[in-house]
Amino acid sequence: MRTQNALSRSQESAEAHEMRLSIDRERHAKSRASETFTQRETRLSSQRNRTDVARSCESVEGRQARLESDRERHAESRASETYTQRETRLNTDEQREERRAAARQRYHELLGDASTHLSQERDRIQEIRGTxxxxxxxxxxxxxxxxxxxxxxxxxxxxxxxxxxxxxxxxxxxxxxxxxxxxxxxxxxxxxxxxxxxxxxxxxxxxxxxxxxxxxxxxxxxxxxxx
Ligand SMILES: [Zn+2]
Incomplete structure (x- = not known):
């Protein structure tokens, strides 16, 4: 089945290729819209497994090619996004970064508080013991x-x-x-x-x-x- 698919796909024209992908997309969208929670979980989980397996045996070149095509795909999708989509994405990125920065700051403050408290305690105990x-x-x-x-x-x-x-x-x-x-x-x-x-x-x-x-x-x- 796979070999047959690979053969027929290698011979298909650009138009046929586009057509097939578009039909696939529609089919997937339809079946996803009707899937239950469990079906969705199962599908995502098996997809993750497939991805893990594929990535674990990919070559250095394969990995680079994948990352490069990911970058291209992202660049393309960003080039075609509307003003509102772009605003939403940037907003979210910005907010996410803001939240991260705030969390980092809180974490460092807590660390600082703890170490200040420790050294104050040490001084206090030293003082008591001195007497x-x-x-x-x-x-x-x-x-x-x-x-x-x-x-x-x-x-x-x-x-x-x-x-x-x-x-x-x-x-x-x-x-x-x-x-x-x-x-x-x-x-x-x-x-x-x-x-x-x-x-x-x-x-x-x-x-x-x-x-x-x-x-x-x-x-x-x-x-x-x-x-
Ligand atoms: Zn008394």
Whole structure:
């Protein structure tokens, strides 16, 4: 069938060639207008496959010839486009380029924000650590080491291992609000008891360890009078 077609096509006149193409176009347009969504998807997909196969075995010259004829075809179609068609196309190209430029800018801004934030964080932590005692520093070094281990675990293939790591005690509480460590079970070490103390002066209930005078300045302030 293909060979026959190739033979008869090589012998057809320019007029016959044009005629055949025009009939083909009409036939295709008709069948496409009536195709269902699935038919359309199937057709496009098999077309893509055919294109992929054809391109994967095309020679360097074949590729150049194809690109050249593509360029010519585009130039032709642009030469024959109407003012409105041209405006629409340029508009779309322009808008597309504008959208791309805006997206690029947003992306770079985000990158910039992230790196500025990181360096500010680094400075802040450096400042906090500058005020530490040797003991605190040693504890932090240990905590950093543990955190690195945890991070390595959590980036490994088995993410679940992160939940199986050994729990660390919450020893150094100062500043730990700024240094969350996933290995510490804070709840187990964060029990501050109940409101069991009662102020002798104003009977306010207090946490264990709350200093005297915090509620009523040791009786100087009479709550009943205010209320
Ligand atoms: Zn009191």
């Amino acid at each position: 530490w005692s040797d003991e605190q520093r040693a504890a932090q070094v240990e905590q950093d080491r543990l955190r690195r281990n945890v991070n390595q675990l959590s980036t490994s293939d088995e993410e679940s291992t992160v939940y199986d790591i050994e729990e660390q005690p919450w020893l150094n509480k100062e500043g730990s609000g700024f240094m969350y460590n996933v290995a510490i079970n804070y709840a187990a070490y964060g029990n501050i008891g109940a409101l069991e103390e009662v102020c002798a002066h104003c009977q306010a209930r207090k946490w264990k360890g709350e200093p005297n005078g915090m509620c009523c300045a040791s009786g100087d302030c009479k709550v009943c009078c205010i209320m």
